[in-house]
Amino acid sequence: MHILVIPGSFPSVVHPYAGIFFQQLTDAMQESGFKMGVIAPDIRPFRSLKNPGILNQFGKKYSYQTNAGVPVLRKTAVNLAPGIRMFNQKVFVAFCHQLFDDYISKHGEPDLIHAHTSLWAGLAAKSLSRKHLIPYFVTEHSSDILRNQLSRYDNALVNQVFQEAEVIIAVSTSLQKAIESNFRFKTLLVPNMVDFDKISPCNGESNKLITIGNLLPVKGYEFLIDAFAICLKEEKDLSLTIIGGGPERKKLEHKCASLSISNHVEFKGMLSPELTKEELRNHGIFISSSLFETFGVALVEALGSGMPSIATKSGGPEGIINEMNGRLCEKANANALSTEILYVYRNYQAFDRDFIRQNAIDRFGKRTVIQLMKTIVHGIRR
Numbered sequence: 001m002h003i004l005v006i007p008g009s010f011p012s013v014v015h016p017y018a019g020i021f022f023q024q025l026t027d028a029m030q031e032s033g034f035k036m037g038v039i040a041p042d043i044r045p046f047r048s049l050k051n052p053g054i055l056n057q058f059g060k061k062y063s064y065q066t067n068a069g070v071p072v073l074r075k076t077a078v079n080l081a082p083g084i085r086m087f088n089q090k091v092f093v094a095f096c097h098q099l100f101d102d103y104i105s106k107h108g109e110p111d112l113i114h115a116h117t118s119l120w121a122g123l124a125a126k127s128l129s130r131k132h133l134i135p136y137f138v139t140e141h142s143s144d145i146l147r148n149q150l151s152r153y154d155n156a157l158v159n160q161v162f163q164e165a166e167v168i169i170a171v172s173t174s175l176q177k178a179i180e181s182n183f184r185f186k187t188l189l190v191p192n193m194v195d196f197d198k199i200s201p202c203n204g205e206s207n208k209l210i211t212i213g214n215l216l217p218v219k220g221y222e223f224l225i226d227a228f229a230i231c232l233k234e235e236k237d238l239s240l241t242i243i244g245g246g247p248e249r250k251k252l253e254h255k256c257a258s259l260s261i262s263n264h265v266e267f268k269g270m271l272s273p274e275l276t277k278e279e280l281r282n283h284g285i286f287i288s289s290s291l292f293e294t295f296g297v298a299l300v301e302a303l304g305s306g307m308p309s310i311a312t313k314s315g316g317p318e319g320i321i322n323e324m325n326g327r328l329c330e331k332a333n334a335n336a337l338s339t340e341i342l343y344v345y346r347n348y349q350a351f352d353r354d355f356i357r358q359n360a361i362d363r364f365g366k367r368t369v370i371q372l373m374k375t376i377v378h379g380i381r382r
Contacts, residue, residue: 001377002035004103004110006096006124008117008141010040010072017273021297022116025193025369027068032370034377037107038072041095043079043088061102071107073099085154089120096124097131110134112380115161117141119154122161129164135380137167139190143218143294146178146315159183166380171295174315188376191319193369194300196361198274200281202305206348207237209341210283212276212298213290215246220289220312225252226334227289229259231341238264238345240287243279245270280305285344290314291331303360306353310340325356 005026009019019040030036057076064072075095079088104110113136115125125136138161144150150158162168162185169190170176176187209228213219221242228240242252242265249267256262271279276298280286286302288311293299295316302309303325311317312331321328327340344351362368 001112002037002108002110003029003112003114003377004100005036005038006113006115006121007038007040008119008121010038010042010074012042012074014044019116020273021192021194023066024195025373026070027066028193028366028370029373030066030068030070032374036068036070037103037110038066038070039096039099039103040072040074041092041099042074042076043091043095044076061099071103073103075099089123089157092120093124093127096128100128100132112136112166112377114139118158118161122165123157126161126164135166136164137169137376137380138162138165139169139171140175140179140187141171141192141294142175143292143315145182146175146294147292148178148182155182167376169376172316173319175294190369190372190376191364192295192297192300193366194297194304194360194364196301196304196365199277199301199304201353201357202281202284202302202307204306204348204353205282205284206345207235208239208241208283209285209287210241210243210279210302211287211289212243212279212302213288214244215242215248215252217248218291219244219248220291220314220331221248221252222255223332223334223337224287224289225255225259225261225265227337227341228265229261230334230338231345232261232264234342235345240265241268241279241283242266243268243271243276277301280307283307284348285309285341286326287337287341288312288314288317289331289337290317293317296320300360300364303356304364306357308344308348308351308353308356310337310344312337325351325359 007019007022026036061075113125115121115138122138129136168187170187171192179187256265286307286309288299293314293316309326311321314331329336329340
């Protein structure tokens with residue numbers, strides 16, 4: 001079966017890790033026997049105009065293959081109207097039509113179109129489906145749906161995408177419930193696929209805590225730092241490593257200084273996936289302090305290292321964390337978070353790290369996710 005993927009984002013030279021999980025799933029499906037292809041408009045933010053070379057790339061098409069041999073067709077643009085979402089939508093859909101024509105001339109017409117996220121990949125899939133009579137299905141990842149923060153305009157567009165899709169997939173139980181509650185469409189659950197091949201078992205040093213994510217308010221790091229400061233009053237040998245970049249870094253560093261815990265907290269900045277996995281190996285406990293999380297790839301990767309983990313009830317983690325692999329607590333609550341951190345630290349030996357690792361692989365690994373996708377795809381008839 002021939003499947004064309006339209007991702008909301010995809011790795012590029014400029015952003016090598018954007019949409020990396022879309023690429024990993026696409027490659028895994030190709031390796032499992034599907035014929036896969038990708039069309040991905042490369043629409044860069046307005047600030048990229050500061051680079052004079054971007055003007056020479058504007059409107060240019062380019063193509064390449066992924067490591068698994070999946071052909072990828074792209075076209076470059078700049079979001080010239082960042083405050084006007086309709087502009088970005090129109091450009092994305094128009095580019096997809098152009099790239100689709102190029103794709104079928106080189107690789108033939110696909111049997112199915114798979115869109116990752118409704119806005120704007122799903123809209124492009126719907127438009128192409130109407131023109132070429134090719135069925136499409138959608139995997140939804142949107143935190144805005146989970147948080148019920150779509151505008152009336154966007155809500156109507158998502159509803160149209162869902163209405164014509166053959167299948168709607170949600171990546172977590174919380175997102176599944178939000179879609180079914182807000183849009184009244186039946187939804188299937190397929191978690192994000194996590195590649196565990198390069199994730200080594202953690203070293204089991206329970207005093208070494210780690211968290212991974214962009215330094216944004218939604219990640220709840222302000223509450224994590226407060227919680228960590230509470231823990232340090234009782235357990236002096238704890239350390240916290242924070243991996244990720246973003247606009248909140250200076251604010252968070254200042255907060256650590258004001259709490260006199262800077263010598264226990266290390267901000268590593270943005271790291272490559274390889275270096276991030278190495279950091280996981282050198283720590284013992286993972287913490288996700290998010291206020292909203294549609295899934296939690298970093299959390300699952302930590303579990304894949306055998307690491308007991310603490311997560312807030314922020315959406316995705318409720319379907320990931322259980323009493324065998326960690327603890328859940330209320331979000332935006334430093335006291336509750338500190339209680340669970342201390343519990344896992346003090347009861348570390350009660351957690352079976354081999355079980356935690358294997359359980360994560362069984363639930364979120366390549367074999368499980370690809371089998372779910374095969375069942376869904378083969379159930380769609382053109």
